[in-house]
Amino acid sequence: MLESFFYPYLQRRKLTKKIIFQQDDAPAHFAKSIRSWLNNKLANRWIGRGGSISWASRSPDMTSLDSFLWGYIKNNVYKNNLKDLDDLKKTKFLYFS
Numbered sequence: 001m002l003e004s005f006f007y008p009y010l011q012r013r014k015l016t017k018k019i020i021f022q023q024d025d026a027p028a029h030f031a032k033s034i035r036s037w038l039n040n041k042l043a044n045r046w047i048g049r050g051g052s053i054s055w056a057s058r059s060p061d062m063t064s065l066d067s068f069l070w071g072y073i074k075n076n077v078y079k080n081n082l083k084d085l086d087d088l089k090k091t092k093f094l095y096f097s
Helices: 002-012 032-041 064-079 085-090
Strands: none
Touching: 002 032
16 A cells, blocks of 8 residues: 555655655554665654654554544445445545546
């Protein structure tokens, strides 16, 4: 997802040097390969376990993903009768085009 969609999106919008990316606490996101990729592409601009901007594991602080994004995506995905992944990619709420 990061490599195929997110980073190319940032490149097209010329945002690669302007953002700070916050990683959630999923165990898969702590993999050495993921942290290495983030250090290479977003050096000193990502928040998460093992990142240069530390964030406490299982922090009680809510992130913007907790309070907005997942509910927004879920509401938009389930309001349409999607047949497959191509249908999902065509929905207007996804901005990775």
